[in-house]
Amino acid sequence: MTELTEILQRQLALKLLKNGFHPEQVVTSAAALSCYGYDATRQQTEPMLALLPENEEQVKTILKIAGEKSLKIFPRGAGSGMSGGSIPTDDGIIISLTRMKQILEIDEENMIATVEPGVITGELQEEVSRCGLFYPPDPASLAFSTIGGNVTENAGGPRAVKYGVTGNFVMGLEAYLVNGEKIKCGNKCIKSVSGYDLTSLLVGSEGTLAIITKILLKLLPAPETVKTSLLAFASMSAAARAVNAMLKHQINPSTIEFLDHHSINAVRSALPFTLPEAADTVLLVEIDGPDALVKAQSEKLSRLFQDEALVLIEAKDENEREQLWLARRKLSPAIANIAPHKINEDIAVPLAAIPEVISRLEKLSQEIDLPIVCFGHAGDGNIHVNVMLDKNDPAQAVRGHKAIDEIFAITLELGGTLSGEHGIGNTKSAYFSKEWTPATIATMKAIKKAFDPGNRLNPGKIFPA
DSSP states (O other): OHHHHHHHHHHHHHHHHTTOOOOOGGEEHHHHGGGBBBTTTOOOOSSSEEOOSSSHHHHHHHHHHHHHOOOOEEEEESOOOSSTTTTTOOEEEEEETOOOOOOEEETTTTEEEEETTTBHHHHHHHHHHHHTEEOOOOOOTTTTTHHHHHHHHHHHTTHHHHOOOOOGGGEEEEETTTTEEEEEOOOOOOOSSSSSHHHHHHHHHHSSOOOOEEEEOOOOOOOSSSEEEEEESSHHHHHHHHHHHHHEEEEOOOOOEEEEOOOOOOOOGGGGSOOTTTTEEEEEEEEEESHHHHHHHHHHHEEEEEEEEEEEEOOOOOOHHHHHHHHHHTHHHHHHHTOOOOEEEEOOOOGGGGGHHHHHHHHHHHHHHHHHEEEEEETTEEEEEEEOOOOTTTHHHHHHHHHHHHHHHHHHHTBBBBSSOOOOOTTGGGGGGHSHHHHHHHHHHHHHHHHHHOOOTTTTTTSOO
């Protein structure tokens, strides 16, 4: 941090304290600032200042004061993002929304929750479940990620195959523009076509258009029953056919997760059940809903695959359900035994392209002599691709980054997309123009400029430099 930046930091801190901020809401020390300059990509920077507003008026105050100096602003939730979306620059201000964590209302009649952006996803799910209600989006980070972060990244999760992603549950928002003006979009109505759909525009915008301060979320009645099954197949093609057969036979799973053979081998020894050596792909399937429907669909699932599946295990109780889920939950730490580092991407492809993309990634793995571990959401085509390597080996590092170029090229060739749920951030922005035409990107940039003429709100994200 330069001397001029330090002077500006002190000036801003003093002004905020005079405007009613408590000292603990204004973070200036280098040690404390380091806690606001990272995310799950392991990037690390140090912002000039980190501010922790406790209400929307304080957000407005920050924006007004920052605007006087034309400072860059970086909104932030829990910092659990996987694409660098909350990484600041050294001359920017972090606005951490984690103190705005009130569940303002659970409207049981309309089945809508009104929350602040700092509410933890899992805590909201627990709270609405006490009312017999259900908030389905379930990102892997739900125990610590915030609703605000989920909204700005349009986070998904295993249940997306049946229920959709975060954006499918956002009914309305309140947000502040970079100039400190407040906008409201959406409402509690099931149907509303009054003007442009600004709610959908802000969902997934990665904090580049406005700072969200209030969120209206649709809720559902809690399902009566959940039934979990694990199926192992001799090939990815057989597993993909099984997914297609489920949907064609009107089985409507809430979850269809898959593990490739690298994933299976990584977790095999840690599982409380046996998987045969011939198992190339595992599907973890959950069906939820009324008791009678779940029973009927689970029986149909067993009949359909009792001959083709190498293994078909049905959980009989919650304990057995948790044991089946160990195959997925132990995976991330288990693949660390393959190599010390990984480059993780979250491509998505049309369902029919899953076998082809996995086959081509396996061939790529052989060409670059690095393991590529794939797992993810077979029901919606969202694949977590992990290139395993030792980044301290320069040759492996070069091959690993070359692999990412090829992975995205294969994905786009098959009609896929760069990101199914993690967002573009600063890690995929260099590839953005490979997915979208110049006219499409120009239109997006025009929207960005209309919201943020000075490019001060989370700059450096989404669009290539």
